[in-house]
Structures are given as C-alpha cells and as structure tokens.
Amino acid sequence: MSHTTFISFFIWCLALTVQAQSGYSLIPEPVHLEVNQGSFNLQEAYIKTNEQENKSIAFFRGKIREITGLDLSDHPSENRKLPIEFILSDDISTNPESYHLEITPKKITIESPSVSGQFWAVQTLRQLMLFNSNDKFEIPCVRITDEPKYSWRSNMLDVCRHFFPVDTIKRHLDMLSLYKINTFHWHLTEDQGWRIEIKKYPLLTQIGAWRKKPDGSLHGGFYTQEEIRDIVRYAADRNIEVIPEIELPGHCRAALAAYPHLGCTKEKMEVPDYYGVFQDVYCAGQEETYGFLENVLTEVINLFPGKYIHIGGDEVPKARWSECPACQRRIRTNGLSDEHGLQSYFISRIHRFLKSKGKVMIGWDEILEGGMDQDAIIEVWRGQEKASEALAKGNKIIQTLYFDSKPATLTMEKTWHYDPSEVHDHENILGAECPLWTEWVNSQNLDYMMYPRLQAFAEVLWSRGESYAAFRKRLQAHYEWMEANGILYGAEDKNLLQCGISFDPVRKNWNIQADFGMPDMEMRYFYEGRQEDQAAFKSRISLTKPGKIHLKPFRKGREAGSTLIYHIEEHLAIGIQPEYKNAPHAPYNKPGSYGLTDGIRGSMDFRDGNWLAWQGEDLDVMLDFGKETTFSSISLRCMQQTQSWILLPSEVGYLFSTDGKDWQALAVVGHNKEDRNYDHIFHDFEYTSSGLPVKARYIRVVAKNYGLLPEWHLGNGGKAWIFADEVIIK
Numbered sequence: 220m221s222h223t224t225f226i227s228f229f230i231w232c233l234a235l236t237v238q239a240q241s242g243y244s245l246i247p248e249p250v251h252l253e254v255n256q257g258s259f260n261l262q263e264a265y266i267k268t269n270e271q272e273n274k275s276i277a278f279f280r281g282k283i284r285e286i287t288g289l290d291l292s293d294h295p296s297e298n299r300k301l302p303i304e305f306i307l308s309d310d311i312s313t314n315p316e317s318y319h320l321e322i323t324p325k326k327i328t329i330e331s332p333s334v335s336g337q338f339w340a341v342q343t344l345r346q347l348m349l350f351n352s353n354d355k356f357e358i359p360c361v362r363i364t365d366e367p368k369y370s371w372r373s374n375m376l377d378v379c380r381h382f383f384p385v386d387t388i389k390r391h392l393d394m395l396s397l398y399k400i401n402t403f404h405w406h407l408t409e410d411q412g413w414r415i416e417i418k419k420y421p422l423l424t425q426i427g428a429w430r431k432k433p434d435g436s437l438h439g440g441f442y443t444q445e446e447i448r449d450i451v452r453y454a455a456d457r458n459i460e461v462i463p464e465i466e467l468p469g470h471c472r473a474a475l476a477a478y479p480h481l482g483c484t485k486e487k488m489e490v491p492d493y494y495g496v497f498q499d500v501y502c503a504g505q506e507e508t509y510g511f512l513e514n515v516l517t518e519v520i521n522l523f524p525g526k527y528i529h530i531g532g533d534e535v536p537k538a539r540w541s542e543c544p545a546c547q548r549r550i551r552t553n554g555l556s557d558e559h560g561l562q563s564y565f566i567s568r569i570h571r572f573l574k575s576k577g578k579v580m581i582g583w584d585e586i587l588e589g590g591m592d593q594d595a596i597i598e599v600w601r602g603q604e605k606a607s608e609a610l611a612k613g614n615k616i617i618q619t620l621y622f623d624s625k626p627a628t629l630t631m632e633k634t635w636h637y638d639p640s641e642v643h644d645h646e647n648i649l650g651a652e653c654p655l656w657t658e659w660v661n662s663q664n665l666d667y668m669m670y671p672r673l674q675a676f677a678e679v680l681w682s683r684g685e686s687y688a689a690f691r692k693r694l695q696a697h698y699e700w701m702e703a704n705g706i707l708y709g710a711e712d713k714n715l716l717q718c719g720i721s722f723d724p725v726r727k728n729w730n731i732q733a734d735f736g737m738p739d740m741e742m743r744y745f746y747e748g749r750q751e752d753q754a755a756f757k758s759r760i761s762l763t764k765p766g767k768i769h770l771k772p773f774r775k776g777r778e779a780g781s782t783l784i785y786h787i788e789e790h791l792a793i794g795i796q797p798e799y800k801n802a803p804h805a806p807y808n809k810p811g812s813y814g815l816t817d818g819i820r821g822s823m824d825f826r827d828g829n830w831l832a833w834q835g836e837d838l839d840v841m842l843d844f845g846k847e848t849t850f851s852s853i854s855l856r857c858m859q860q861t862q863s864w865i866l867l868p869s870e871v872g873y874l875f876s877t878d879g880k881d882w883q884a885l886a887v888v889g890h891n892k893e894d895r896n897y898d899h900i901f902h903d904f905e906y907t908s909s910g911l912p913v914k915a916r917y918i919r920v921v922a923k924n925y926g927l928l929p930e931w932h933l934g935n936g937g938k939a940w941i942f943a944d945e946v947i948i949k
Contacts, residue, residue, distance in 0.1 A: 247681035255360035317366030371650030373402035379409030396457035466531035504545025533583035563589025667709035710736035722817035800839035807832035821944035835938030854905035875915035
C-alpha cells in the first residue's frame with residue numbers, strides 16, 4: 220500500500236469511527252469507539268473470571284437481572300456457552316479507571332487495571348443495553364477503549380437547607396454512578412440544620428436538626444449512623460466515594476442552637492429558617508470548642524472510610540471574635556496578627572488533628588488565608604484568582620460549577636463547554652465538582668436542577684466529547700429513559716418557572732403570569748381556606764378580589780416546586796398613585812408605579828419583586844386621594860435583614876394635608892428591634908387613631924434611613940437599605 224493510499228484508508232477508518240460514535244447514545248462519550256457487526260445474546264452467556272467476586276461483577280449481575288430477569292452463571296453449560304470475561308490487567312493503561320470493552324457475537328471482554336475501571340466498563344455496557352438496543356437480550360457489538368480526563372468528578376448535595384430522605388440520596392447516587400461521577404460530597408452541617416447523628420452530642424440532632432417554619436411547622440431530619448453506613452456502602456458498591464463536610468468555624472448556628480456555650484456570646488438561639496452569613500461562629504478562644512470538634516470528627520471518621528474529610532472553612536465573620544475576651548487572649552498568647560490569623564490557627568489545629576487520623580483535609584478556598592499546608596486540597600469557588608493562588612502555593616485544587624445557578628443562567632450548553640483547566644493547564648487540578656446548594660431546592664425540583672446539566676458535566680470531566688450537537692443527539696434517548704423512570708428533568712436553557720404578580724390600576728385587578736420551562740406544565744391555585752376550589756391555568760390568571768393565593772406548579776401530575784403564596788391585602792389606598800421624593804432603587808422597585816399601593820405584600824425573599832428599596836436615602840412618599848377621605852389607621856411594613864444591609868428605618872413619620880402643601884404631623888412611630896438581630900424581621904410601623912377618625916385628602920409617609928452601617932457590621936461604612944412593601948390605610 221502506498222503512503223498516500225494508507226493515509227486515505229486511515230482517514231476513512233477514522234470517519235467510520237466518528238460516525239459510529241455519533242450513532243450510539245453513550246454519555247459520557249467514550250474516548251475511542253468502533254462498531255462491529257452483529258450482537259451478543261445474553262440468554263446464552265455466563266460470567267468468566269479468574270478474580271474473586273468484586274463490586275463490578277456483583278453490580279453487573281444485579282443489573283442484568285433487573286433489566287432481563289436473567290441470573291448469569293459462573294460456568295458454561297449446554298445453553299450458556301458465550302463468556303463474559305472480566306480481566307484485571309496492567310497492560311491497558313496507567314490510569315486505574317481506564318478500561319477496554321469488546322463485544323463480539325461470541326464473547327464480551329472487560330479488561331482494566333482495576334475494579335473501578337471494570338465498573339465503568341459495566342456502566343457503559345449497561346448504557347448500551349438501556350439506550351442502544353431494541354432487544355433487552357441483545358447487546359450491539361462494539362470495541363471501546365476509554366479513560367477519564369480528570370480523576371475528580373464530583374457532585375455536592377446540600378442536605379442542610381433542605382433535608383432529603385435516604386431513598387432520595389440513593390436514587391441520586393444511582394444517577395451519579397450511571398454517568399461515571401466518582402465522588403459524592405455530602406454537605407451535612409450548616410446554619411439551617413445538623414444532619415448527622417453524633418452519639419456523644421445527642422442535642423445536635425434533637426435540637427439542631429429541626430427548624431420552625433413561619434407557619435409553625437417543623438422542617439428537618441437527620442441521618443442515623445446506621446443510615447450513613449448504609450449509604451456509604453451503597454455508594455461504594457456504585458464506585459462512588461462519599462466525602463462528608465462538617466462546617467467550621469462558621470456556618471454552625473444549628474450546632475450553637477444545641478450547645479450555646481460553644482459560641483462566643485453563650486446566648487441561646489434557634490436554628491434559623493432563613494439564609495445568609497451569620498455572625499455567630501464557634502468560639503476560637505476556648506479549648507472546649509476544639510475538644511467538641513475533635514470528638515465530632517472522630518465519630519465522622521469512623522463512619523466514612525475514605526481518605527478525605529471536608530471542613531468547609533468559608534464565610535467566617537470575625538465580629539464575635541473581635542469582642543470575645545477568650546478569642547482576644549488566644550490571639551495574644553499565640554502571637555497571632557489579628558482575627559484572620561485566629562481563623563488560620565483554628566483551621567490549622569483541625570488540619571493537624573485530621574492528619575493524625577490519616578485523613579486528607581479539603582476546604583473551601585478561604586482556608587488559604589493565613590497559610591495552609593500543601594497537603595490540604597483547596598476547593599475553589601471564588602474564581603480563577605483563588606485557583607491561581609492555590610496552585611502557586613503547591614496545593615491540589617478542585618474547580619466548581621454551581622448547579623444552584625438557574626438553568627437560564629447556567630444552561631446545558633454552557634455546562635458542556637465548561638473547562639476546569641481553561642485558565643490553568645496544571646497537574647494539580649484534580650477535576651471539578653457541581654455543587655447544588657438547596658436554599659431554593661427541595662424534593663420537588665431536585666431533578667429539574669440536576670438534569671440534564673449533570674450529563675453535560677459528566678461528559679466534560681470524562682472526555683469532552685465530539686461536539687455539543689452530537690451530545691444533544693445522544694441525550695435524546697436518555698430523556699426517554701428518565702421520563703420512563705420518573706425523573707422529571709429540567710429544560711436545557713430555561714428556568715422551570717418564572718412567576719410574578721402585578722397590579723392593573725385601570726381594571727383594579729391583579730394578574731399572575733407564569734412562564735414555564737417545560738411545555739407540559741400547569742399552575743394550580745386556590746385562596747387560603749378554599750382548597751376545595753382549586754383551579755388550574757397554563758400561563759396567566761386575573762384575580763379580582765384580595766386574599767392569600769396559594770400556587771403550586773405541576774408537571775405530569777406531580778408537584779414541580781414549592782408552593783408560592785401571594786398576599787393581597789384590601790385597604791383604602793389601593794390604586795392611588797404614589798409621588799416619591801426619592802425614587803426607589805432598581806431592581807427593587809416593583810413593576811409599574813403603584814408599588815406601595817398595589818395591595819401586594821412581599822415575602823421573606825427581598826428579591827421576590829414585591830419590595831421597594833432605598834439605599835442611603837429616606838423613603839418619602841405622598842398619596843393624593845383626590846378628595847377628602849376618612850381613615851383611622853395607617854401603617855408601613857418594612858423588613859430587616861441585617862446581614863444583607865437591610866435595616867429598619869429609625870422612625871416613620873405620618874403627616875396629612877388638605878392641599879398637599881401645608882402638612883400637619885399625625886404621628887411619629889419608632890420600634891424596639893435590635894439592629895444586631897440577624898433574624899429576618901418584618902415590622903409594621905402602625906398608627907391607629909385613639910379618638911375620632913382623621914379626614915384628609917393627602918397623606919405623606921417619611922421613613923428615616925438608618926444611615927451608615929456601624930463598625931461591627933461586615934459592611935461597615937456602607938449605606939443601609941430601607942425595604943418596604945406597602946402603605947396600608949384603613
């Protein structure tokens with residue numbers, strides 16, 4: 220064969236290989252795949268191996284039984300003459316997760332340097348059966364040589380903001396394993412809940428695992444140590460290592476609710492039912508704190524046999540430490556520079572303890588502050604600058620792609636094009652993780668947030684794949700399978716639900732607009748106390764009467780998200796157009812110009828579109844009723860979320876006038892709420908006439924801004940916000 224002819228033949232073969240790959244719905248796409256003629260008949264098969272039964276063989280037997288009902292024998296017989304051979308061999312690759320899978324009409328060969336590689340070959344074989352065969356007993360003949368680009372392929376699930384039962388965790392692990400994700404980072408402790416049983420400290424789960432909802436109900440739960448052992452075994456059987464995260468020294472309000480003496484103030488507190496960064500952290504000055512954490516970690520280590528423990532280490536406010544005599548004494552005694560040095564001291568002590576137990580510590584990139592040993596692994600979440608810093612110091616890193624980003628922002632296509640090594644091509648980049656924080660995620664919408672972005676992420680970390688278009692084509696068979704198995708995946712580039720309420724001043728009604736990410740969705744709604752009158756709509760509904768309206772999205776007859784509640788309150792000022800001395804700041808200015816007089820109350824989420832806000836300025840608004848109007852009460856509802864720079868006005872003044880020029884003071888209303896109270900607070904600045912009702916055409920409301928944030932606040936010197944939702948006049 221001439222040189223030119225050989226090149227042409229090679230290109231032709233390569234073209235056939237690419238064409239063959241695009242014809243199979245394998246995710247992640249194998250590094251090399253060739254198609255052979257024919258198929259292998261499982262009804263005539265037996266398992267052949269010189270090795271002891273291992274997890275890859277056991278898993279394979281179970282899945283064959285699940286898919287086909289066949290129990291594969293270890294020995295040939297008259298009807299079972301076709302071998303499925305499992306071989307452990309170092310000849311394949313130096314990558315322990317690599318494998319060679321060859322399927323012919325007469326034999327299946329699975330060869331790998333390790334049991335882990337064999338397991339991934341089994342998952343590829345399983346995908347060939349699930350997505351690429353019309354007959355459950357026939358497996359198409361292929362030849363695959365495959366290995367991952369990154370050794371660290373991880374998902375993190377936060378079970379603290381929302382608790383997920385054991386069955387949900389196991390189903391989640393099944394999906395991770397199917398797509399060759401080999402690490403499950405389990406976020407088990409947080410401000411909003413402590414989810415792991417610790418025998419030595421029972422109050423952590425008796426108190427710290429539960430929080431009170433605004434309606435008085437409890438949300439929470441925890442995993443017993445036996446349940447954790449079971450989940451760890453379940454994951455290991457699916458080739459996944461489980462890495463627990465025990466947050467310290469911050470994000471620990473649930474622990475402090477159980478054991479207040481571990482904090483600096485020693486004050487009793489509740490497990491919060493809202494989100495943010497809290498000032499209360501573990502006291503770094505007292506020895507008892509370190510003893511407590513070492514005892515906790517000792518029990519954790521006994522439950523998780525893997526080599527890694529994640530300690531968090533992120534978002535640690537220093538205000539409590541700066542005022543704590545014990546913490547200040549620790550700083551002086553150990554010659555530390557300041558509270559930042561104290562944090563480094565704290566993390567380093569825990570690091571030494573974990574090393575003494577043979578564990579490798581992982582922490583978020585804040586643990587670099589003040590210095591960290593090279594054997595600690597840094598999980599980077601604050602951008603490539605922090606990745607560069609960690610790599611320059613010699614630490615191994617894990618990159619992150621946050622899946623709590625809405626699908627319209629982090630689309631499936633953006634996920635597929637993500638590259639952990641785009642900025643740094645470095646051997647210390649272990650791989651990447653897709654964390655799913657669950658402030659706004661629960662059992663109803665978990666699937667929508669995970670899939671199909673997980674499939675794209677898995678392909679990124681394994682092989683990158685041929686092209687995005689080819690990936691989308693391969694994904695279609697997976698959609699069909701997920702629907703058949705009750706996994707209600709989300710849209711590729713749209714949010715599952717965008718819902719808002721607006722006031723129509725002409726028709727004096729309220730319009731609710733729901734935009735769905737999937738075509739087969741609907742919204743069901745009812746007024747509070749009238750659930751029997753539940754009705755459905757597809758995109759828009761107009762309401763003519765006030766009240767509390769409950770709305771819940773549905774897809775395929777199943778709840779597809781949390782209940783939304785819109786509270787419309789009847790009062791005299793609805794539809795009166797306000798005149799603002801200082802315009803509210805975008806984006807917190809409600810749709811239209813009737814924000815304070817549309818009857819619509821805001822929720823605990825200041826971003827919900829139903830709040831108006833002023834930063835560093837007073838709220839000063841005038842209402843013209845057009846004629847003399849009689850009223851007996853007036854109130855302005857404001858919000859306080861101190862950690863978000865939102866503080867109550869120092870006072871609210873109410874004035875009235877007959878001509879809009881000469882004003883008479885009606886009342887000045889203050890409050891007794893602490894500015895250092897980090898709970899979410901609603902406060903009604905209410906005036907009620909003690910005598911005859913007031914008659915006026917014009918009413919003016921002036922709310923005095925708190926001013927500059929004080930020295931103790933994380934944003935000290937910044938301008939405080941006023942958030943208000945409605946002026947209520949009755």
